[in-house]
Amino acid sequence: MKKRLKPKEIFPGVFEIKGNPATKNLNPGNKVYSEPLIEIDKTEYRTWNPNRSKISAAIKKGLKEFPIKEKSQILYLGAAEGTTISHLSDIVGAEGIIYGVDISARSMRKFVYLCEQRPNIVPILADASQPNSYKEHIESFSVDVLTQDVSQKNQAEIFLKNSRIYLKRDGYGLLSIKARSIHSTKPVEELVQEEVKKMQNEFEILQIVSLHPYEKEHAMIYCKKK
Ligand SMILES: C[S@@+](CC[C@H](N)C(=O)[O-])C[C@H]1O[C@@H](n2cnc3c(N)ncnc32)[C@H](O)[C@@H]1O
Incomplete structure (x- = not known):
């Protein structure tokens, strides 16, 4: 069975998803750079790339x-x-x-x-x-x-x-x-x-x-x- 993704809040407003920081997208459906968007329980998160920030x-x-x-x-x-x-x-x-x-x-x-x-x-x-x-x-x-x-x-x-x-x-x-x-x-x-x-x-x-x-x-x- 596929494991369900669960964001872990590491700081207020900062989540860890698949080992990387992520934030909740304030502008859903839109990317800013090439960051992957991940939807979990109807909330969209933006992966926060440590190589870019x-x-x-x-x-x-x-x-x-x-x-x-x-x-x-x-x-x-x-x-x-x-x-x-x-x-x-x-x-x-x-x-x-x-x-x-x-x-x-x-x-x-x-x-x-x-x-x-x-x-x-x-x-x-x-x-x-x-x-x-x-x-x-x-x-x-x-x-x-x-x-x-x-x-x-x-x-x-x-x-x-x-x-x-x-x-x-x-x-x-x-x-x-x-x-x-x-x-x-x-x-x-x-x-x-x-x-x-x-x-x-x-x-x-x-x-x-x-x-x-x-x-x-x-x-x-x-x-x-x-
Ligand atoms: C490494 S980039 C910043 C990347 C950005 N912080 C990010 O993570 O998205 C450095 C920036 O500093 C700006 N910069 C360099 N000297 C500056 C100055 N004296 N005043 C304002 N910006 C400056 C450059 O134009 C460049 O956009």
């Missing part, structure tokens, strides 16, 4: 807590075409909001289309290293979670600048570190520790997760604003 990779690699839930307000730096944001949009639901910032006009075109399908995402074409430049687009100056995935040399500095303006006290951060954007040869652990040092005055570091093998030479820093 660093947050999904961090969950697969043992992230112990997950700060994003229904109604969360999020500032997301490095939105690209919205692959990861689409899953966060599933989780925060109609009463949550995600401000997605990206510098690339090319990515933004596809991202804006996604935002039209999902009213809980606000697209912002801007440079994340100039956080004052997008103040007018962000209604809330105290988001619950700041997430960042930008391929730049000064990743901790960009994260800190944004957190000082937009992240509430006791708010959480998920900072994805791309080691090779910072230095071409230094060991990843050393580079991550250098970024952590820059953050420690203002953030409590809760967990550092290597994203290998889903993303080589990347780590996720999970932290809480002091």
